[in-house]
Amino acid sequence: MLLSQLEVLKTLYYNKGYSIHDISMVTGRSIPFTTKAISELLEMGFIKEDGLRISSGGRKPATYSLSANTGFIVSVAIDQFKTRVVIADLGTGFIGETQELEINIHQKHDAIFDLVDFINQTITASGRPKERFLAIGITMPGFIDAFKGNNLLFVKSPQGTFVDFIAEKTGLPVFIENDSTAIALAEQKFGLPIAKNDSMIINLGWGIGLGMIVNQKVFKGHSGFAGEFSHLALYKNGKLCSCGKHGCLETEASLLAIEAKAIDGLKAGEVSHLSNYEHITADDIINEAIKGDAYAIKIISECAYYIGQGLAILIHLMNPESIILSGKGSVIGKIWLAPIQQAIHQHCIPHLTTYTTLAVSELGDKAQLLGGLAIVVENLDKIKDKISAWLTVQHQNHN
Template identity: 65%
Template structure:
């Protein structure tokens, strides 16, 4: 019965609470269909009635939600150097602490084995039965072929697809997605309202990713690789990018570029509180910038201006309703906004900037973890009955 009502499960997951009328609107289904579907899910102890909504007149509608412990999802958020893992229940609540550990993806043959070991350890540490877990959602950088289940950049597995290999080792279904695409999914479902329909989601991190929401749908392009914003050839600086080309936006505006500029600036005698660190990291630079360090603010502002130049191209091509700054670097918040807006104003036709809102995500550093969960929820229809949501004990 669960598999006949996936649309209702998804709508309840994203809304957390909803009336029958809300669910009818969200799913595009008739009231009779929704009424029967919800009743079936209540009988299965997957959904519960949680109360009666106030009404200005007429019958007060009942509201429903998913029962939190009917199933759990493991979300794995990877960047090039650090991986974070958390368990999430069916009310989209983190269960326990987020586990964080160093895991270098590039030139690391042991990376896939380390990842598997940490996922298995997370399951064991949770104390939850294996059959309580619906699936694992893994989000990571690189050229992700989500249809075939492979990462063409990192984590190649022996003789079978990456998804198949990991699924066998952890004994759970596995879904993978590009980190920036998954962040766009999270922003659409849980973020600012202006990210719902037509929005460009910028993943500020070790690279500069892009997730595109067009007409309320995630746009991946013909081969699934759309959104390589980081590799726009904007600079004639001779700097080699991670993609093998020179002069990409990433070489001047990523967190890696910010780290390199800070290190070089200190060698040249720049006055900054960053001198107290033995090795300057992006986190150090962000922390000191938020405290008002002028040199740290300057470096971030320069990077932000270059990002704004790149966004000017997107504005001319896509004319989005909004641009949302998300990902690891978004914790800098308003420090990005002024220089990005300045660059957009300088390089865009005025009508385009006038009607596009620029905002910082309200999801913070959890955006990618939420993206991993959303990746699973969007693929519920692929789960076999053997791994469907189980009834609570």
């Protein structure tokens, strides 16, 4: 019955307070099959009954959720300059503070050793029993071969694959995914309802990433590398991109571009609260824009227009139901929307824009961390032996 138990666990992870009928509909399993799995998990203490749902007539159905403090996942969100690690309880979400490590993955060739130490320290500091940790979900930029467990651009392993090395040093199964793909999964599972079906998820970060939801599934392309939105060659500006080409969208619209433009503008005499900072970072620009600094808003609006030009291409190609602005830069909120909409209306066939909704994520900079959790949950069937042993221990502890 392990398969049915995993299906119930996955369903309740994403949908708290579901009834047996709800779970049966999601999993496609019969009511008797689902009822048996629910009974087994209740006996083990891994799920709990929440109470009875309000009903307009007939018998009120019982609803269920995952129990707290039974299982934990580690989410590791890596960007070009910072790594964040958080531990999540399957039943309640994030526990404790998100831990941060400043590390430049472009320059530090032995970053994997720092990464292992940081993960192990975070697990130990949590005070949770190691045997209750299920797996680690790692999300990061670059060309990710999730099947083999390697990043083809950043953070090389000294032996074996990236995933195997981390797993050996931490003692836990490890799953890896591209950051923008993971953010798309997070938006589909935890975000706005319009992100569930046919949606383009834009990762506003040091690059401009893209995760795609097509027919309710994450789309990664033939080789798993779809979504390199950042490297659309749109401009003849002579600016060198991180990919080695010139004129990519990233050179005009990423957080790196926003930093560079802010610094150049202040040197040219622009007036802004940003001049009070000794070293200007993207976070500083974002914070000042949120406070209303006119120059910070101007820079972001210019970059937003460029993003809108790129989105017009996506709309022509994919005809998405929605475009969700997510990732680190999305915390700026509605400042993005007007210039992006302007560019879309100027560069896109009007009939197509009628059927695409543009929105800002409600997950903010937590989206990547949530994506790390989701990729573990999506792969529970790949660690069935560990799950089976874990369920057995949970059963013994509950009794």
